[in-house]
Amino acid sequence: MNLGSDNLAGVSPEMIAAISRVNEGTVAAYGADDVTAGLTPLFANFFEHDVAVFPLTTGTAANSLALAALVPPYGSVYCHQVAHIANDECNAPEFYTGGAKLVLMEGANGKLNPDALAAAIDAATPHNEHNAQPAAVCLSQITEVGTTYTPDQVAELAEIAHARGLQVHMDGARIANAVVHLGCSFADISWRAGVDALSFGATKNGALAAEALVFFDPAKGTAMPFLRKRAGHLISKMRFVSAQLEAYFTNDLWQTNALHANSIATKIAAGLGKIENVDVLYPVEGNQIFARLAEGTFDKMAASGHGMGHWDEADRVVRMVAAFNSDVGEIEGFLADMKVASGA
Amino acid sequence: MNLGSDNLAGVSPEMIAAISRVNEGTVAAYGADDVTAGLTPLFANFFEHDVAVFPLTTGTAANSLALAALVPPYGSVYCHQVAHIANDECNAPEFYTGGAKLVLMEGANGKLNPDALAAAIDAATPHNEHNAQPAAVCLSQITEVGTTYTPDQVAELAEIAHARGLQVHMDGARIANAVVHLGCSFADISWRAGVDALSFGATKNGALAAEALVFFDPAKGTAMPFLRKRAGHLISKMRFVSAQLEAYFTNDLWQTNALHANSIATKIAAGLGKIENVDVLYPVEGNQIFARLAEGTFDKMAASGHGMGHWDEADRVVRMVAAFNSDVGEIEGFLADMKVASGA
Amino acid sequence: MNLGSDNLAGVSPEMIAAISRVNEGTVAAYGADDVTAGLTPLFANFFEHDVAVFPLTTGTAANSLALAALVPPYGSVYCHQVAHIANDECNAPEFYTGGAKLVLMEGANGKLNPDALAAAIDAATPHNEHNAQPAAVCLSQITEVGTTYTPDQVAELAEIAHARGLQVHMDGARIANAVVHLGCSFADISWRAGVDALSFGATKNGALAAEALVFFDPAKGTAMPFLRKRAGHLISKMRFVSAQLEAYFTNDLWQTNALHANSIATKIAAGLGKIENVDVLYPVEGNQIFARLAEGTFDKMAASGHGMGHWDEADRVVRMVAAFNSDVGEIEGFLADMKVASGA
């Protein structure tokens, strides 16, 4: 069973169908087509709020463009020390913001700690213009260790940020997995909790390459058409990206896919919890499981054809990610092999 | 007949088929898959040369990343004043290079003039570090006004560049159209003529979103994995981009598509040449036609359902672009309507 | 006589005196000292307007920081094709703005042409976000070829800019020379004529290293403390820079120095006008003279110990710049040697 990443999965058949369906006629390029125009009301309806929506093809682009819109080059962005923007985007946030700084915060279960955040911001500028100016807080939803912020937790952090003049960005690469886990609405977990800009990810949950940068105050997206174009992220045949986002909302595909992935992860986590020598490290609140394995287990599992990702190789911590199309029938075998590989 | 742009066309059915075909199984993400790995020998074979190949989804990304690899932030890039990088990429080259400068050159038929280029470079740095340092020459193939550099013309410009220590980049957004027009090989028009880095475009010629940045000295691409990732241009499910490039070369799809588009343009241009009050402005050496129309013609054509692009609205110059799937059956009607609309 | 540049001169004795005078006691660093605080009322009084003033040590820093404050990275700046920011600052404007583009304009006598400027801005964005967005106009006062914009000329250009939403920056590296030439006030040539931000130069007119970036709407300078610091341009012992600016205004030193330099240039230009084979090229409206010399004249003058700068070596055009301390007694000999060297 390959649990290496949800990026390893292919795409939902609905995505291929949507791409095929819009492959007809000559239509305006660069997002001036009807499918793309339809995304604004679609997202507005779905999020129950006015929005400015910008389709993109990678999460790194969405995150970096969001920060470019919200943060001046002399600003700083508070994020968790394991955040994707800090560790997995090769300085893209710094590039796009013109040199803003990420301030890395500790916090249990991959989440920012409200008190620590408030204290850090309050202590950030003892020397005026000598210091980077706090400008934004970035939350990963689902976090990098598979946990999920509740709406209240987001709101508490957002209040701290807003009270100090900072913007709130949410890296929602796996936001659908969070929403189905929480049983709340997209609105609850975003603008209603204080999020100003959202990187709305669909790729990891069944799309081919479709993300959307969403501003809940459309005015904050005013510069985005230019920032996107100068970054080379304005897709010419945009309809094929927008059609994916449309399909994602059609018949609740986002929900079906996320529920499936989460359910697989829950089942696997439950099984792992019963295996000696396997130490599940964080609450499983989405489609990811992190666990510390016994010496040699990873290699034995690989030899049996099971894929996982090294999270902290030296510490024998692995990441397992269920995808929208993971096969429930493979779970039993995976767990059986894990039991053997763990020497349990 | 909609001749607004080759970006308005959809995609070749072969592209949808290729995307569908690779949608199977869990495979490595971020370009570590087999389809992507296959691009290197594929391009090497096709270009008859060692290459480093980087799949991308937009031409602006390909151009800007190429320049980022070749040009220091204190450098300058010589290009034609109508170049896409100068007029249509919203400062992307400046963004990616960290602030390099584009030096705009005049030149007949959208092409750089060798003598003018040599003179400009030679006069560029009278004051040492006070001046931007000439670093690259960028050629559009096909040019922005639809003409095509011959291999000899490229070679002459490249020799001028290389003799002065500059690199040569080719913006090949429509390179297939050039190659079928010239009847030469891709090698002839690229490395054999002195091109160091090539933005190889497939999107305008039938792909969904597939370009490739090609370095003929792979060492020049050493930094590219990092430059691409920090720009947010590393697609996670890369196989779906790479599959398009693979399909593009399969059964000479690139050639079929480009021949079709060029042939349509040739036929239309021939027809336009016979219409009074329509002034075709440049040699038609690909799939684009530029013409000055009589007052009111554009609007009348639009009213008849024909699409064209304003190139210089004040001067009544329009651009007509044939696509890989333009319908030959519509030409006659288009020309008939044009004759009427031109009051000829 | 060395007319190579006004940068070759040393500094006014008053500058050394001012530096010595403030070298007393321990005072706050980084511009929190009293001398620096005094610059705001001093400039406000002198310019008859509210100002935000930022002392700097180079003109390139002043120009680039001004543009960084006024222009977004996807913006463009209209300037004359011989502008210092375009030719002599090694891409500093591009660096500081995060990649904005300079649009180079032709224009007689080194000045922007109002009609051409308006037309260029109006035609700049046919393709929305594909195009760099016009954001500022930059005027050199005195121009790079020694001419001076009148207040009316500045106002006409500023109106064109403002009517189209652009900001107006003045590179006033030699603004004192302009003011004494025009016989107007600093206010007349700056905010009263529509200038939004001014690089106020003192270095070329007798200071050691002292420039000031002046915003006439202080709100436009809000980000400047941070932009300056992140550029490494916040001098720690700022009092020594501020003291130069204070001295510059004391007893009208700026005026004395500029009058002297202009007067020397006027005398030399008058003499050159009478020499056959010397072709003075532009109206001499400050302290600079541009002339085309006969073949070999430059070298003969150099051999006689006279310094001039090559402006266009291939075309035998030289630049002669009088300084605040040029020796009037050397003029006669210079002209006599020029007559001989010119074979006149």
Added chain:
Amino acid sequence: MNLGSDNLAGVSPEMIAAISRVNEGTVAAYGADDVTAGLTPLFANFFEHDVAVFPLTTGTAANSLALAALVPPYGSVYCHQVAHIANDECNAPEFYTGGAKLVLMEGANGKLNPDALAAAIDAATPHNEHNAQPAAVCLSQITEVGTTYTPDQVAELAEIAHARGLQVHMDGARIANAVVHLGCSFADISWRAGVDALSFGATKNGALAAEALVFFDPAKGTAMPFLRKRAGHLISKMRFVSAQLEAYFTNDLWQTNALHANSIATKIAAGLGKIENVDVLYPVEGNQIFARLAEGTFDKMAASGHGMGHWDEADRVVRMVAAFNSDVGEIEGFLADMKVASGA
């Protein structure tokens, strides 16, 4: 007694004298003068090594330009979490490098810990181009908490860096204070210990505004003339900066000044050590003292006219910095007042 910072002191009389002395004649601008030319052999002799030397006017510029020369935009720089480049330069390193990332390290006494450094670098790139690439280590000499790296300590860290392909930069804002404390040569503490580039500070030790960026492999400085100019840091009347550096080495002014400042700090620290309720926090190995004071002490000292800097206000930690011209006669009174203010 004002111990707020060594930046609050004025400048050595020798500096004013040097500035006055070179204020003669017309000489080449922008560093083409003889005084500046003389810096290369002067530094080479002083450092016993080939050098490329670039005079600058701020430490932030020196640090940032050094990193711009050594680190790619997708790189990372390892430094102590209290480093000046991390906390006091308002994102200048990020700006100059085009977006490189600072990795903040803990370590006793303000120094990098060799084992932690090696481990951090070794674990930095588990995901290839997704991760910032380790590119440089930056050491502050003297550290931000007043301690000094021994040559052996520098060498150990430099070996770790070099073995992993990283460059070593030293922020030598107070390097003279370190050298006189250590009793070693400048060579011992720089290139001989593995330093590749040095920000050599003179301003804090008596100069007006004079720093030098020194490369021990001159080839590493090849791009510096351009990087400096595009940053607006090429001073036109350079002789006045270079003359300060010349004066700094003349008659061992650097040594006299640093010895004086260090000796003052040593005396004060000794006195503070005897005062109850004053907790000196780090070894005093230069001209800086850090101490935790009792509640209210800072304000009482301020009321008595004594200046100190808040280092961590919430924690009542202050910084005291002796300058090259601090008055030894004021020490006794300072300590007496401190005793009273501390309620000891």
